[in-house]
Amino acid sequence: MKGERPIVIGLNAVIVAVTRESPRILTISGSSVSDAGAHASPDAQLDVLPFGPLDPEADRTLELSIRRWVSERTGLELGYVEQLYTFGDRDRVARSKDVPRVISVAYLALAREQRPSGSYRARWRDWYTFFPWEDWRGGQPSVIPDVVEPALATWIDGVRDRAREERLERAGIAFGLRGSTWDPDRVLERYELLYELGLVVESLRDRDRPETTVDSPGLGRPMDMDHRRILATGLGRMRGKLRYRPVVFELVPRTFTLTRLQRVVEALAGIRLHKQNFRRLVERGGLVEGTGRLDTRTGGRPAELFRFRREVLRERRAPGLGLPGTRRGRHTVDGP
Amino acid sequence: MKGERPIVIGLNAVIVAVTRESPRILTISGSSVSDAGAHASPDAQLDVLPFGPLDPEADRTLELSIRRWVSERTGLELGYVEQLYTFGDRDRVARSKDVPRVISVAYLALAREQRPSGSYRARWRDWYTFFPWEDWRGGQPSVIPDVVEPALATWIDGVRDRAREERLERAGIAFGLRGSTWDPDRVLERYELLYELGLVVESLRDRDRPETTVDSPGLGRPMDMDHRRILATGLGRMRGKLRYRPVVFELVPRTFTLTRLQRVVEALAGIRLHKQNFRRLVERGGLVEGTGRLDTRTGGRPAELFRFRREVLRERRAPGLGLPGTRRGRHTVDGP
DNA sequence: CCGTATATACTCATAGTGAGCATAATCGGA
DNA sequence: TCCGATTATGCTCACTATGAGTATATACGG
Structure with a gap:
């Protein structure tokens, strides 16, 4: 008969930021994982993604719940947030029938990196540590x-x-x-x-x-439960999103050089891009506009500072940074 | 305090089929909606999407649960299935605090149209009835x-x-x-x-x-609860998917003429396509291969019957039927 | 003022795409 | 039998997007 094993629902966040050339995610590391929810593995060493139970009354939508508790627990204010996937495999937390079945609604969120605060044991980790x-x-x-x-x-x-x-x-x-x-x-x-x-x-x-x-x-590096799978889902989605939505701009400062922007994309995509073509794509695509100001700290010739052109959202249908290989053709690596 | 209002979790299905030139979805119509779940509106006239509670023990994954209960209740064997979205707004089913909060994990599924059987009051409806x-x-x-x-x-x-x-x-x-x-x-x-x-x-x-x-x-036509919103989500996803995955082939017979295939795409996308270009896309893209056989019932010159080339899945990166306007450019209607 | 490093500009070949014209094969009736 | 209508199929053309590479510009440190 059904109904014997309880079902609980949780929220889960894959929070992405980029520092220089390192793509990062927010993890809860170390021992006191059990703060985060009732169902934690006894293993003290493993990282988890931020997660917690859903309060049925507190917020009007799930997305608002995520934003609130991430902010409460870590002090981070999230920028872009989207639902990622709902994980509900029967044995994802424990195989025992005595443990409730946990359904986790995972969200993908972007943030400019800030030091997380609060009692929660949060820290940023380069995501290639896991992959x-x-x-x-x-x-x-x-x-x-x-x-x-x-x-x-x-x-x-x-x-x-x-x-x-x-x-x-x-x-x-x-x-x-x-x-x-x-x-x-x-x-x-x-x-x-x-x-x-x-x-x-x-x-x-x-x-x-x-x-x-x-x-x-x-x-x-492994993670507890199926969190590394959740992270893999988030990373894949993030990369896909790059292609057809101007999400990178959530991860860079308000003004930036084109090289800096390119480095961020490369960090996320995990590949090197052709510099001249990247410029062309981003400039001629109307994604950015020059500010006239220069950044002289780049080493060689000073680089112009650009900003994101919001208007592009209404002009083009799917403004993103088509990574190479979108159509066919082989991708060549273009040494640094 | 949290925890007072119970949370229940349900599964929800947007099941798509195409009959001739009509895209359809499976709905549960009429009065005895309350069979389907505990939380139905008293209004007897409104359609709902197939939905039901999750049995925490029965299946290893949520997708298997969906397949099983759709099959049990309607006799339909689903082809392609993917998770669509999880709907969890606080007041989506009822505003009262006395009613549990319902989180619905919705799936998008494709089926070749068959008459639904079983006690469930299921029927196909053209989705443009709702939109x-x-x-x-x-x-x-x-x-x-x-x-x-x-x-x-x-x-x-x-x-x-x-x-x-x-x-x-x-x-x-x-x-x-x-x-x-x-x-x-x-x-x-x-x-x-x-x-x-x-x-x-x-x-x-x-x-x-x-x-x-x-x-x-x-x-x-309206639907009960937020089901029309769920349907809108499914329709949008379906159209998006068409572009980059060869999902149409789940909806047509094993062999088909190119015009028939085009009609199905048009039905889903809701626009007319340029015939010659559609052929080119689908043939030169390696999505189909001719069988040599002809279909003479088409009116004019007989049309060759084609079949889907599965191999394309490994060859190309994103084989779909790029609807026009993928890049920019205006779409013109090409009267029938 | 020269070498090095980075930024920016331009060229070229190729492939994909929207649009339309041209030809082929069937049918029903004049 | 031949013609017009109807549908299928083939092909051309202009244009744009894209991968790749070459060339020029502007800074810095000696």
Whole structure:
């Protein structure tokens, strides 16, 4: 019969900021995770994303709830906020039937980086700490040839015929092998594949015993529960969003040089962009306008300071920064 | 204090099919709405989307839950399913504090049309019944100049200066006025604007008394609770998805003529497409392959039957049917 | 005042896209 | 049998977007 196991609902936030060339997310680190909710793992070492229960009366909408409690607990005022995904797998928090089923409505939020305050043990972390294979700014990360590809090869050869073909194809698409292009957006797909392969600590933990916290070689810092999966979802969404909405501007100061803007995009997308084309895109696309002022601290020739042109929102249909490879064509890395 | 008002969680489905040139959604119509859940309005006339409570133990994931209960109640086997959005506004079901707060996780699903079976009072309805202003296949729907535009004008002139500018801009973007292009995807934006204007019956009901069920002139069939908003979200998502994922093929038979395929896309997008360019897109894009067989029942020259090329999924990055206006440029209607 | 570093401008080849013209294959009736 | 209507299919053209590369401008430190 239904109705025996209670259901609780929580809110979850993936809060993104960028410092210089480092994309960051807000995490709650260390031990007193249990402050955050009733259902925390006993493991004291793991990070979690900010989350908490939903107060059924306090706010008119879920988004307002998120904004309020992030602000109350960390002092951060969020800029752009959008609903990310609702996570509700039966065993995502615990496999026991004695523990309530937790449905988490996750939000993606952008903030200009500020030091978080408050009693909450919040801190910013570079998101590539959790996903080292996602940062291609310096070329292909070494974990891929060293660890991922061999593991994929074994996995692929574990079955035959049709099934083998499917694995081959899936691995190719996810990691840009065999003539496919590396697609920065497929973050979740890659994480899930690594999870399936058992390369990611969480999958061992979920399959075997909670105590398993072996450091997998170069495969990033784990998180508690399914929070790394939530984060992967958020990172993928963030990258996708970059393409067709001018969201970067939520992450940079009011005026900025084009190089600075480019660095922020590159940090998020995890790839290097062609400088001249980036300028063209952003200027001719009407996304920015010059202020006439210059920034002389750049090293060489001083750079003009630009600002975001809000008007673009009504002019163009989908103003974003089309990352390369939007159509087809291979992406080449363009050394720093 | 929190915790006094209970929270319940439900699942909600927007199930899409296309019959000939009519895009349809599955609705539960008529009186015994209360079968579907504990919290139904007393009004016997209104349609709802299929929805029900979540069984916390039955299925491993929410998506499996949706598939199971749709199949149990209507006999439909769903094809493509994706999570749509989670609706959790405090007063979405009732304003009273004595009624639990209902969080609904909505899914978008595609099905080839079949007659629904089972005790559930399910039926297909053309979705333009609910959104008459969204169907531009025969040119601009008359409600827009007749009803919407005058109402927008009044609304815009209700304030001054900056605020007026903002309204002007918002209306322009949503309905493609003042040099903006009609964007088929902005379904939710338009619905919400009409709701704010009070043109849509639901907004009167929510503001005043539940008994208000006046037929608004040409502004479509209302639904119970916020289900029409959910539907608008689904329709918008569906249209967006068309652009970059080959989802249409879930809605057509295994083989089809290109004209038939085009009609289905047009039905969903609510606009007419340029025939030759549609062919080019779909053929040269590698989305379909000819079967060699012909369909002679088309009237003029027989048309070749095509099938979907699954392989495209691994070849191209984002294979969809880029509707016109993806970049900029005005969309022209191309009379039937 | 020269080398280095960064910023900005311009060119070129190619691919995608909106629009329209031209040709092919069927049918029903004159 | 041939013609007009009807639908399918093929092709051209202009224009824009984009990936890539070359060239010029303006600062700094010696």
